[in-house]
Amino acid sequence: MKRTFTPRRLIGAVIGVVVVSGLAACGGGESEAGSGSALTVNTSFVVKSLDPGAVYEPTGNVVVHALYDTLVTFEGDDVTTPVPDLAESYEASPDATTFTFVLDPDAVFSDGSPVTSADVVFSLNRLKNLKGSAAAIVTNLSFEAPDEHTVVVTSSVPDPSVPSMLTMPAAGILNSKVAKEHGGDDSADAASTDKLTSYLNTTAAGSGPYVIESFDAASRIVLSANPKYWGDKPAFPRVVFQNMDVQNQKLTMSKKPDASVAMDLSGSSLDGLPSELQQTSSPNIYYQLRLSQDPSVSKVTSNSDFVQALRAAIDYDGIAAIFGEGGQPAAGDVPTAFAGSLPSSEAQKQDLDQAKALLASSGVGDTPVKLLYPALTFGGVDLGTIATKVQADAARAGIKIELDPAPIASFLEQRKGGKVALSFSPQQLDYPVATVEVSDLMPGGGAAEAAGWTEQNADPETVAAAQKALSTFDPAEQATAIQDWQRLMLQHSPYITMAYNSGVVVASPDLSDATFTAAGWTLDVADIGRK
Template sequence: MTFESQNPATPAAPAPSRRRALTALAVTALGGSVVLSGCAVANSDGGSESAAAASDTLRVVLQQEPPTLEPCEANLTSTGVIDRSTVTEPLVERNPETGELEPKLATEWSSEDDTVWTFKLREGVTFHDGSDFTAEDAAATIERAVNSDLGCNVEGYVFGDDDLDVEVVDDTTLTVTAPQADPILPLRISFLEVVPSETSTTEKVREPIGTGPYQLESWDAGQKISLAAYDGYWGDQPAYAKAEYQWRSEGSVRAAMITSGEADIAMGLSPEDNIGDLGVPYPNNETVAIRMHNDKAPFDDIRIRQAVNYAIDKEGIVASLYGGRDQVAAQLVPEGIVGHNADLAPWPYDAEQAKQLVEEAKADGVDTGAQISLVVRTAQFPKIQELAQVIQEQLTQAGLNVKLKMLETSQQLTYQVRPFAEDEGDIGLMIQHGNQAGDAAFTVDQYMLSNGAQSAFGTPELDAMIEKADAATGDDRQAAFEEIFAYQNEEVVQFAHIAHQTGMIGKAATVDYAPNSSTGDELRLAEIKPAQ
């Protein structure tokens, strides 16, 4: 199959042929010690601008400060909302409205056997340091994010343990070979944000160099991140010359920044934040669930994991906390994702059945009084703390010993992604999973394989089912993933699904922008324009 651009951009004038010195701050781990490599980012000490920014500045307020802008961590919402298709760009990009892949830094891609894929790259593209983008950079990006020991989150999220064989044919041609036939390899590649070939493969970078419409101008830690439109961008210049991100954990505060004119876009809101008519809802493909570990009591007994599913009043949570806008979930992906099983029903709320299962397990010697740590990320989505408190109370009523742990992003990530943090209790992690790719492989490979990057456990039978589904196409692929979601609910029960969410942003009347299912993960600033 072959995909190509209908309207390839006219190549820009050739960039200087010099090769670049990497201009980034390298860090050995998120929040780790900083090592200066090359010269510092311009104006990195920041500057205090008036809250009433100039009209050529787009002002965005987020729920939290990103832990990093490392491009290979851009599948994390807090990083990707800034990086993806704004500072950095992928080879191909999924259209969130149609689900189709579209050209970005690659203009065509094709394969005869779904194993060897050839990408033709866009000419006339430069990085923010002025140097040329070539196939060498695309290859180095894949090697760094997928094949190295850097430990990029995107590796486990998208590619698992599989390495890719990458070959530079010429400056504008790249071949990528998968270890076995992979009909969705270009979709996987869309998760890789391209960086210069000189980018370190032993240290992660906090402040990236990309090819996007905006370049990083400054990061005033704890205060704001400033971007400036890149004059050498290969595509159309964005409407705003500058962009500024701030962050406030309280949704009502973010909403007030919109209504008072202090911000143009506010992320992660709900109607209860008093945003009024300036709140714009959108389907965000996010699903909230509790992921249970089974390496110690009490979750090492399936009856306790079943009890958790019965104990949570999902209908009540959706009605009381989210105004009935969300949909009670029976699986990790919503309708519209390849593999969604429409025949699955959510676990019913049955407090008495939950108590009975706990008592049965206790009678058989299970330590049902052992501590469960309910790990929750602060400000991850609206009313998350209230939700966590409701769940803690409902599980306590079922006879379980639950301690609530509200953690900042960098701390919570140590529980979310392998290798998991040790804890004094068994772990129930609140997850918010968004399948923006539109295919269940991006859910089950990371959350259900025995060694999945965000999977607490699995079974050999489930692993074999996933391997079969990943290689399937068409109706066979849909049926195979449907079977996986049913098997999880019946035989594994790693998850207590809660709800498929509906997102909401705050949008000033002076801004023209229609959010889509990808907005919460990648707010593409080039799509935002002043209202006419």
């Protein structure tokens, strides 16, 4: 949400992180477009809760961002520097372990009561102690309130990305008095004692520009403008989110409705749309192969020459072309929407001669390898199309791959178990802090553990480069360190990032500021106005 800021000092940070997203769209329905006072957002619902302490899914993040303010936020589509939200200013210690936020004295909740440091500490402690998926952003953090308007956040490890992580909808600030009255608990036992979620699914207890009018996780979510909002009043008094599959989103937008947005059109689903419609995007998704480095799982994929043979066999330009205009051949592991990405001039290229030579050096012969992937459509593209392309590319180099599609739940369970030789999935940064991706992919991280990649079998120079990226605090220097790390990953890692694709927001011609953002909420509905 736009607001006039008078910060004392703004400390920026490099940004990004990785999460496997399996988006299953469902439903359709009649659009409310043209109703005059309402903004209609058509999207394939992936939502369980509107409780910021429990929200993790894409649709939930968009809605919760409109209901709850955070200490800091990102403005528009700029995800490089957090700016004040509830905090009018913040400062970081030189060692990036202590962050001091001063609250804006004008900030109030939807019931008119002031936002205090006690509310912030309660909300963030509750998020941490609920121990849900979203709690990962605050695992290493502790919170204290030295006075009514000051919050001190302390990280147990140096981490300049803390302000960026606190922009996430999960870090939304609750009215602690209201929360406690309805079963909210921020104690260490909150995971078992907190009873607040059901209340927050019907009534927002935040300070954001909207409040909840109705919530049906299967079909429709309606928001109303917060009459006591302390910031700039949103242009639309109501926002209607409709659960609609990609095909119906395209059909609806093709009719050029008024005051309407579609959030899930990309790739070929954008073909043929009226030219009057607005499209904004950013390459924030990457498509990656993962090869197990555990010989007990596969003697083939754990062979370094085989990994490099497959890397050389991939037709990166061809993979990117599957996504249409939004597709880009990958240069490294970090998509171009984020600081630390490699330049497009370093995009990988297919080299079949090198692939054949490396395959011969590997000594694995023509032993086939199964490629596990989720059987779904993501970003407008059937993932089976990409898997088939990988299989065909590999075959040109003499590598035999057998396709093994699986339902998303089975795919995630199998891959987490660490017994999968070769797998493929789209990856999406859950919040824009690239150093978290470094942590996840390197030995000790979740992806590395599932791939059997340890410090014992990892290249020491690559491990050292990752450590440098994680320990560098200056944003520009850190971005350079992340680039250096990626170049080594291309030589030594068990991951093959093939292409980037863009998330896209499609908006009707009459709207302004309906902009896609690579931040964790995709679209800020409170920013949207009429031309």
